[in-house]
Amino acid sequence: MPEMKYDDYLVKSRMPLFWCSGCGNGIVLGAILRAFAKLQLDRHNTVVVTGIGCWGKADDYINTNTFHGTHGRALGFATGIKLANPELKVIALMGDGDGATIGGNHLIHAARRNVDITAIVVNNFNYGMTGGQYSGTTLEETYTTTSQFGHIESAFDLCRLVEAAGAPYVARSHVLNVIQLEGFITEAIRKKGFSFVEALSPCPTHYGRHNGMKTAPKMMQWIKENAITLKEAEKKPQAEWENKFVIGKFTDKESVDYSTRYEAVMALAEASVSKGVSEREG
Amino acid sequence: MNRISVNTAWCKGCGICAAFCPVKVFTQERDGTPVPEYQERCTGCKLCVLRCPDFAIQLEVSGDEPK
Ligand SMILES: Cc1ncc(C[n+]2csc(CCOP(=O)(O)OP(=O)(O)O)c2C)c(N)n1
Numbered sequence A: 001m002p003e004m005k006y007d008d009y010l011v012k013s014r015m016p017l018f019w020c021s022g023c024g025n026g027i028v029l030g031a032i033l034r035a036f037a038k039l040q041l042d043r044h045n046t047v048v049v050t051g052i053g054c055w056g057k058a059d060d061y062i063n064t065n066t067f068h069g070t071h072g073r074a075l076g077f078a079t080g081i082k083l084a085n086p087e088l089k090v091i092a093l094m095g096d097g098d099g100a101t102i103g104g105n106h107l108i109h110a111a112r113r114n115v116d117i118t119a120i121v122v123n124n125f126n127y128g129m130t131g132g133q134y135s136g137t138t139l140e141e142t143y144t145t146t147s148q149f150g151h152i153e154s155a156f157d158l159c160r161l162v163e164a165a166g167a168p169y170v171a172r173s174h175v176l177n178v179i180q181l182e183g184f185i186t187e188a189i190r191k192k193g194f195s196f197v198e199a200l201s202p203c204p205t206h207y208g209r210h211n212g213m214k215t216a217p218k219m220m221q222w223i224k225e226n227a228i229t230l231k232e233a234e235k236k237p238q239a240e241w242e243n244k245f246v247i248g249k250f251t252d253k254e255s256v257d258y259s260t261r262y263e264a265v266m267a268l269a270e271a272s273v274s275k276g277v278s279e280r281e282g
Numbered sequence B: 001m002n003r004i005s006v007n008t009a010w011c012k013g014c015g016i017c018a019a020f021c022p023v024k025v026f027t028q029e030r031d032g033t034p035v036p037e038y039q040e041r042c043t044g045c046k047l048c049v050l051r052c053p054d055f056a057i058q059l060e061v062s063g064d065e066p067k
């Protein structure tokens, strides 16, 4: 395979990107394509799976195999693809609405099963594509189209959720820290088992506009100012950081993935069947 | 000197490059289009390239191959 540069994975004929000016999706897309190039992923052996949403359109711009699924179900399709052909590298791209709200159940179960998939959630704190309604990660007391007097629910901490469900690799960064983000994505793709990266990202058009941050730089600055590294947080009492975005790697461990265990149990089953046959015939 | 060029067909004038360049290389036109007015300050850190959401910035670091 000739050496792949990051933009060899980009579908340039579809440019310019369909996303709004300043949408963070393009920064995450760049980080992913650079990670692909770093790992020299074989386009024909890689499948990018998406659901529906602004971020769910990312597959339009990626030159590998892609599968555009239905809203909230990217991980269901990705699991099926991986089980059918465990040799494939499977990467699922989901928004916070897609991956963590309507698709929240798929997320925790894919993590629990430890299916060898990399899930990359772009968390822009709302349903961007449909007009900025609140999602499961909208912060309490902030404003969206459907919480005009302040949101009364608390937000999921997706990394802690996925970690608790058993995923062996979990990390969070934000688009301003694009180098760190690219590093996490690279490690996640390398990891055997369910790996999860959350990228905090601006949706200036909806969430930003409703919360006094009409431009992408303002929303990126806001994320940065409200972020704390995991290392710093660990040194401080919880009350000092519980309302902040904790940035860093939460888990990075080894754990036997689903396909490997499936193969082992199938071997046992086959041995038991052939033993039964030879006993009956013997 | 490092050379910065902006692909105006892809750029959407979001201002991310101008806001976060550590040495303030860019000014912006009224529609947001960045102009690398103080190119001589550029350290070649590539952050603007990596953070541009629209793949619109090309940077040629002097003595380096084109990126
Ligand atoms: C089953 C189903 N329910 C609802 C929708 C409408 N819908 C399309 S995109 C979307 C939200 C997308 O939000 P998110 O996943 O956060 O991605 P973003 O657009 O912010 O990138 C919704 C509710 C749908 N397409 N299918």
Ligand code: SF4
Pocket (backbone or CB within 6 Å): A018, A019, A020, A022, A023, A024, A025, A054, A055, A124, A128, A129, A202, A203, A204, A205, A206
């Ligand atoms: S609506 Fe928000 S998430 Fe969708 S493209 Fe625009 S800025 Fe991005």
Ligand code: SF4
Pocket (backbone or CB within 6 Å): A022, B006, B010, B011, B012, B013, B014, B015, B016, B017, B018, B032, B033, B034, B051, B052, B053, B054, B055, B056, B057
């Ligand atoms: S970051 Fe990119 S899209 Fe935004 S203004 Fe700069 S060159 Fe244009």
Ligand code: SF4
Pocket (backbone or CB within 6 Å): B004, B020, B021, B022, B023, B024, B025, B041, B042, B043, B044, B045, B046, B047, B048, B049, B059
């Ligand atoms: S490479 Fe770095 S210093 Fe040069 S313009 Fe871009 S952000 Fe500024």
